[in-house]
Amino acid sequence: WVCRGSGEHALGLLFVNFLEAHYFSDSELEAVNLFAKQAAIAIENARLYENLALRLEESSTLQKVGTSLTDTRDLNLVLDRVLQAAFELIHADEANILFYDEGKDEFRVDALMSRGIGLPLQSYQTRTRQHDGYTYEIIKSKKHVSIPDTTLDPRINPVTLQKGRRAAVGVPLIGRESPVGVLWMHWKTPHQISERDERLLTAIAGQAAVSIENANLFDQLKAENVRRNEESQALQRVGISLTESIELQEVLQRVLQAALELVHGDEDSILFYDEARDEFDSNALMCAGLVQPLQTYQTRVRQRKGLAYQIVKEREPVFIPDTLLDPRISQVAIDKGRRATVGVPLLDHDGPVGVLWVNWKATRQVSSSEASLLTALASQATVAIKGAKRYEEIQRKTAHLEAVHEAGKVISAASVGLDRQQVLDRILEQAIECVTGVDGSKASVGTIQLLEEETNELVVKSVFPQEYPQRSIEKFDHIFLDPKKTQTARIGVTGRAVLTRQAQLVPDVSQDEDYIVHNEDTKSELAIPLLDNGKVIGVMDVESSELNAFDELDKDSLSLLVDLAVVALRNAEQAEQLTRSNAVGLMGAWGAEIVHDVNREVGYIRREVYLLGQQPELPAEVRDGLSVIDKFAEHLGLPEIPERLPGFESIVTPASCQIDSTIHAAMQAYRSGHPSISFQPELGCPGIRVAMHERFLFSIVRNLLRNAGFALDRILTEKTILIRSHVEGPMAVFEIEDSGPGLRPKITPLLFKQPIPHDDGRKGRGLLLVGFIVEQHGGKIEIVQNNKRMGACFRFWLPIFTPAVNTAEV
DSSP, X not given: OEEEOTTXXXXXXXXXXXXXXXXXXXXXXXXXXHHHHHHHHHHHHHHHHHHHHHHHHHHHHXXXXXXXXXHOOOHHHHHHHHHHHHHHHHOOSEEEEEEEETTTTEEEEEEEEEOSTTOOOEEEEOOOOTTOHHHHHHHHHTOOEEESOGGGOTTSOHHHHHTTOOEEEEEEEEOSSSEEEEEEEEESSOOOOOHHHHHHHHHHHHHHHHXXXXXXXXXXXXXXXXXXXXXXXXXXXXXXXXXXXXXXXXHHHHHHHHHHHHHTOSEEEEEEEETTTTEEEEEEEEEOSTTOOEEXXXXXXXXXXXXXXXXXXXXXXXXESOGGGOTTSOHHHHHTTOOEEEEEEEEETTEEEEEEEEEESSOOOOOHHHHHHHHHHHHHHHHHHHHHHXXXXXXXXXXXXXXXXHHHXXXXXHTTTSOHHHHHXXXXXXXXXXXXXXXXXXXXXXXXXXXXXXTTEEEEEEEESTTSOHHHHHHTSEEESSGGGSSSSOOHHHHHHHHHTSOEEESOGGGOTTOOOSOTTOOEEEEEEEEETTEEEEEEEEEESSTTOOOHHHHHHHHHHHHHHHHHHHHHHHHHHOOOOGGGHHHHHHHHHHHHHHHHHHHXXXXXXXXXXXXXXXXXXXXXXXXXXXXXXXXXXXXOOOOOOTTOTTOOOSOOEEHHHHHHHHHHHHHTTOTTSEEEEEEOOTTOEESSOHHHHHHHHHHHHHHHHHHHTTOSSOOEEEEEEXXXXXXXXXXXXXXXXXXXXXXXXXXTTSOOOOTTSOOOOHHHHHHHHHHHTTOEEEEOOOSSSOSOEEEEEEEBOOHHHHTOOO
């Protein structure tokens, strides 16, 4: 009987035999047929179970291989596990893996093999055929090849037969995007490769390909990181070299050497371009190779045409992998053996300054990373070239700036103790002798003309040299700014400077339509307007008997001096107007003297800071520092002390400040220079404003902190200053207490009443002036006696600012 399965396909035959002749009855036939069906069911279940177990084994093996990809980055270990899994699943005798380089379209010499299950993985040198044979066919077709009997296949390499390989299957190792190798499995006897074997090998090959691709990617990333680190270090070395030397050739030598090192060039050069003239300099620099010296040579670069000119105009690099194939390359370059070249513009936001050329003696492609490197090097070379040019300009300006500095000091000194006319004369003298005379005698005469607003005319107030012919002075003693009032309908160069509020540099006065002839010897002129807070108050004018005597440098230097002159004039005018009523008494005189002295010193500081800040090439961090100095100098200035006039004692100053924030600011300023002192602020007047200018209150607190500091210098124990504030009715109260040795009893009654000289030479007027300022602002001061602790404690009362009261008109 036929044993049929569930699909009605035959699974086998059931035979029932008798030793004697027998007639089968219908019931017997039915029974045997039933037995045949049950036997078919048993056979089918057994086969299903066997297949299921086999599938589970295959799945487990593949899962183990997949897991191995994540628990190690050792490629050999992963591939060994892959081959061992292949041996277990398809029972081959040998296996090997050949690695393929898609970029080169060839197999690598190094390969791996295993001689069987349980045997270690081995490295060996393969001699596989390139671009031919089964292995190359598998890579290109991305399909497996099965050879059940190698002796029957004429394409089999004889070496394979000599090794006893009678059957083989080759499977491509396909990564995520491209092939990475071929997996071969071999048998010692002829073997028919089943679909199951091919399916399992394809799965295993996929896992092996992922491992190989990951390993290749890791190696590439590692190599890329090493390369980038080397490039970064090279760029850093070049960048540092820019700060180590101001010698242009030394810096460019390092730039050229770095270019050769990073892109493995054979030679390189730099051409210099002058954008103003729109042409290249004839002098150029080159390096004939690594560790070769920098050479200067005369270039014959084509002006306004050719590749170099194209590069500076388009501001884009040019890459030529083969000069023989590019008609733009000159025969001279080809004769010098330059087979590949790249030109990179040297430029920044101001424009191009040259071209960096790198040449190779063999054809070559430049990668994107190399192009980026060359661009970075070109940028550094640009910095060096620009820096060298600026250094030359700075050297050229140094003498002028030093002259302005010296002149500024003279003018500042002149503004103290001299009247207004003497200050004008001294300013003009410095302008002629110190500024325009730096490069030799330039100016033959100079004048300062001040603007009379009522008549709208310039009036000469000072002339230098003073022996200048009076007849010439009379011709421009008064210059009307209205052309209708002049005989010549001209306002002069100085008049134009006033109306335009801009410096006027006239290289040839005969060509100037506004020039007024007053001296036939005058050939060139420079006029600078005097601006006081944006308002024109006059003009400084210098003239020369030579054409083109003055340049932009003279204009800039004289402009700086004019700014200082305006400040000096303002100070001189203020000095003439400073008076104080005898009603303020001796204290008022001292207070005014201190205010004047402080503001004078502040003026010195701010003028010097302003002068330094006008240097065009000053580094940003220095300019920021000067701004901070100017800000703090302004903060040091003091307003005038208000006078408590008889009959108006209830009227206090309209100025006000927040008491707590001002005290805190003074404390922080003093604390920064005294780290050994512990400050304990207990400020209880948040937002409270007192009727005193911030600078007065700041100076009072600063003076008291200084006194406390002097006292604390005399002790070795803990140094502490306590600062407290609170409100009492219409008054704000603040106290300053120190942990010093305390006040001497004999001087306590004299404090705030008369100077108390100190042993170290200090005159002891500080507390006297502090008391006077407090009283002039409607406040009071007292010494707090403290018998429990050592130290001194001062308490002050200041009226709280009330807008309705403090803004009342007297």
